Amino acid sequence: MRLGKTALLGAVFALAAGSAHADISDGVLRIGVLNDQSGLYTDLGGPGSVEAAKMAVEDFGGTVNGMPIEIVSADHQNKPDIGSNIVRQWIDVDGVDVIVDVPTSSVALAVQKVTAEKDTAFLMSGPASTRLTNEDCAATGVHYSYDTYALAIGTGKAMVQEGGDTWFFLTADYAFGHSLEQDTSNVVEENGGKVLGVVRHPLSSSDFSSYLLQAQGSGAKVIGLANAGGDTTNSIKQASEFGITQSGQRLAALLMFITDVDALGLDVAQGLTLTTGFYWNMNEETRAFADRFAARMDGQRPTMVQAGVYSAVAHYLKAVAEANDDGGKAAVDQMKKLPINDFFATNGTIRDDGRMVHDMYLAQVKTPAESTGKWDYYNILRTIPGDQAFQPLSESRCPLIKG
Numbered sequence: 001m002r003l004g005k006t007a008l009l010g011a012v013f014a015l016a017a018g019s020a021h022a023d024i025s026d027g028v029l030r031i032g033v034l035n036d037q038s039g040l041y042t043d044l045g046g047p048g049s050v051e052a053a054k055m056a057v058e059d060f061g062g063t064v065n066g067m068p069i070e071i072v073s074a075d076h077q078n079k080p081d082i083g084s085n086i087v088r089q090w091i092d093v094d095g096v097d098v099i100v101d102v103p104t105s106s107v108a109l110a111v112q113k114v115t116a117e118k119d120t121a122f123l124m125s126g127p128a129s130t131r132l133t134n135e136d137c138a139a140t141g142v143h144y145s146y147d148t149y150a151l152a153i154g155t156g157k158a159m160v161q162e163g164g165d166t167w168f169f170l171t172a173d174y175a176f177g178h179s180l181e182q183d184t185s186n187v188v189e190e191n192g193g194k195v196l197g198v199v200r201h202p203l204s205s206s207d208f209s210s211y212l213l214q215a216q217g218s219g220a221k222v223i224g225l226a227n228a229g230g231d232t233t234n235s236i237k238q239a240s241e242f243g244i245t246q247s248g249q250r251l252a253a254l255l256m257f258i259t260d261v262d263a264l265g266l267d268v269a270q271g272l273t274l275t276t277g278f279y280w281n282m283n284e285e286t287r288a289f290a291d292r293f294a295a296r297m298d299g300q301r302p303t304m305v306q307a308g309v310y311s312a313v314a315h316y317l318k319a320v321a322e323a324n325d326d327g328g329k330a331a332v333d334q335m336k337k338l339p340i341n342d343f344f345a346t347n348g349t350i351r352d353d354g355r356m357v358h359d360m361y362l363a364q365v366k367t368p369a370e371s372t373g374k375w376d377y378y379n380i381l382r383t384i385p386g387d388q389a390f391q392p393l394s395e396s397r398c399p400l401i402k403g
Contacts, residue, residue, distance in 0.1 A: 024067040024326050025097060031057070031313065032096040034086060034111070035126055037075035040204045040230030041103045043259035045126045048306040049101045051296050056313035064321050072096060078203060080110035087111050091118045097326040098123060098316060101309050103228075105129035105176035115140050119328040123316060125308035128228075128255060129179040130391060133353045137398035140328035141354045142335060145308030146277045148176070150389040151254050152183035154275025154362045157191055158381075159222055159252050165193040167252075168220035170211050170235060172227035173200040180226040180254055196220045205231060208238045216244050228255040233263050240268050257303040261377045266368045269377075273364050278304035278344055279378050282361075285343035301375040311344035312356075348386070353398040360389040 033053050035045040050073045057069045072094065076083035083102065090096035091114070099115055102108045103126025115122040116138035124132060125145045132143045167188050171177040177200065185195050196218045199211045212235070215223045223244070225235050232253055239251055253260075256274040280290035280301040289310070293302045302310075319334035320326050332354070340348030345358035363378040371377060393401065 024065060024320070024324070026095045027067055028095065029064050029067055029069045029098075029317075029320065029326055030090075030094065030096045031069065031071045031098050031100055032087070032090045032094075033071060033073040033100045033309070034076050034083060034107075035073075035101045035103055036078055037073070039078055041078065041126070041228065043263070043300075044229055044257040044303045045101055045103045045305045045309075048293075048297055048300065048302065049125070049309045052293065052302065052306045052310040053100055053313050055292065055296070056310045056317065060314060060317045064317055065324055069317070076102070076104065076107050078104045078107060080106050083107035084110040084114050087114045087120075088118075091115075091120050097121070098328075098331070100313060101126045101305065103127055103305060104174075105132070105179065106174045108132060109136055109175060112136055112138050112141050115328060121316060121326075121328040121331045123309075123312040125312055126305045127176065129175045130183065131175065131179060133351075133355045133391075134397040135399075137353050137400055139354075139400060140332055142312065142332055142350055142356055143354050144312045144356045145304050146275075146360065147355070147390065148180040148183040149391045150277070150360050150384070151180060151275050152187040153389055154360055154384055155252055155254055155273055156184040156187040156224070158273055158362055159250065160188055160191040160193045164222035164250055164252070166220045167193060167195050167222045167224050168215045168218040169195065169198040169224045169226050170208070170215055171198055171200045172203055172231055174203055176228070177226045181224070184224055184226065184252075184254055201227070201231070203231070206234060208235050209242070211235075212239055212242055212244060216242070216247075216249065220249065222250050222252050224252045224254055226254055229257075229260065232256055233260050236264060236268060236272075257305070258301060258375065258377060259303055261365055262300075262375065266366060266371055266377065269365045270367045271365060273362065273381075275360055275384070276304050276363055276378075277358065277360050278302070278307040279361060279363065279380060280307075281376060281378070282380065283343075289343045299374075307344050311340065311342055314342065315340055351393055353393065353396050353401055355390055355393075357386040357390050359386050360384040 098121040105127040108127035323334040348358040
């Protein structure tokens, strides 16, 4: 009888131990990095974001609570249907536990619906639309590196204060471009400026001549580029060729990455004002990360998206280890309880709407004479404190926020 009771108790303890381990689903933590690996956003995220995620996993030790960590990656081709189908396959068939990066806001919005439905964490470093923490927010989503509100507060406000009080927007015609145009328009008008017009172009355009001529004809002091990646660099190159900036109009690169500056060269990009959540050459910590990253990426320094991927994955792994649970809401709830202190953010916090709040930076591209060499491209003009950089929670339209 005693032996029977002992065996029964042993079975109960074994079941309890098994259920504790089962909180890490399938005994493996799988991270899916989804982004553009062949199009106009490849350099700002792409393979570099995959590499940053690998670095975070390696630095964490390669396991979480004794369970191995694996990374898979895919190219969403900037198409919402492709992105959401990949994520469904990853979650339902391949056992992926967290989705990471996902530039292209239209894809991110589609993915957010899937991850919310499937209780899967979604760590967004690449997309920008504030819809991701407003109307389309989710308890499983964390918007990590930047958003269109922060870009508008930084670049838009600075240029109006410098006298650029009339604007014409050249906008990428999808969710990100619309959000950036609207947020910047609000900032321009709130600071006494005026929007004279807008023209919208398809994603991944090659010829901006007709759009730029409309912007030039408006007489606006500032042409706001509400686009990104290859669209931004092509816009700037062609504006230079048409002599638009030489005639007195200024370009506002509302979302610009260090890889864009490198592609343009300082001769073309010098003097542009931009807003960023990370610059590799700010201090010893950022330089140390950038040097390690560059050693794996043929000398390229990390963008704010790639640095944000590292930070987001590292923070997620810490949260999963403490919660012993890789369920989407459980992991994100734990992430919200923990402060973020690393090379990417100091005293960063994740709000109930999923917005990670951290300092942003207003920067200006150096002249060739100011630069000490390749990748030494920015002068940091000022720090924008996180509580000023991002939309106040009191203005949130997120259903998770109780008014």
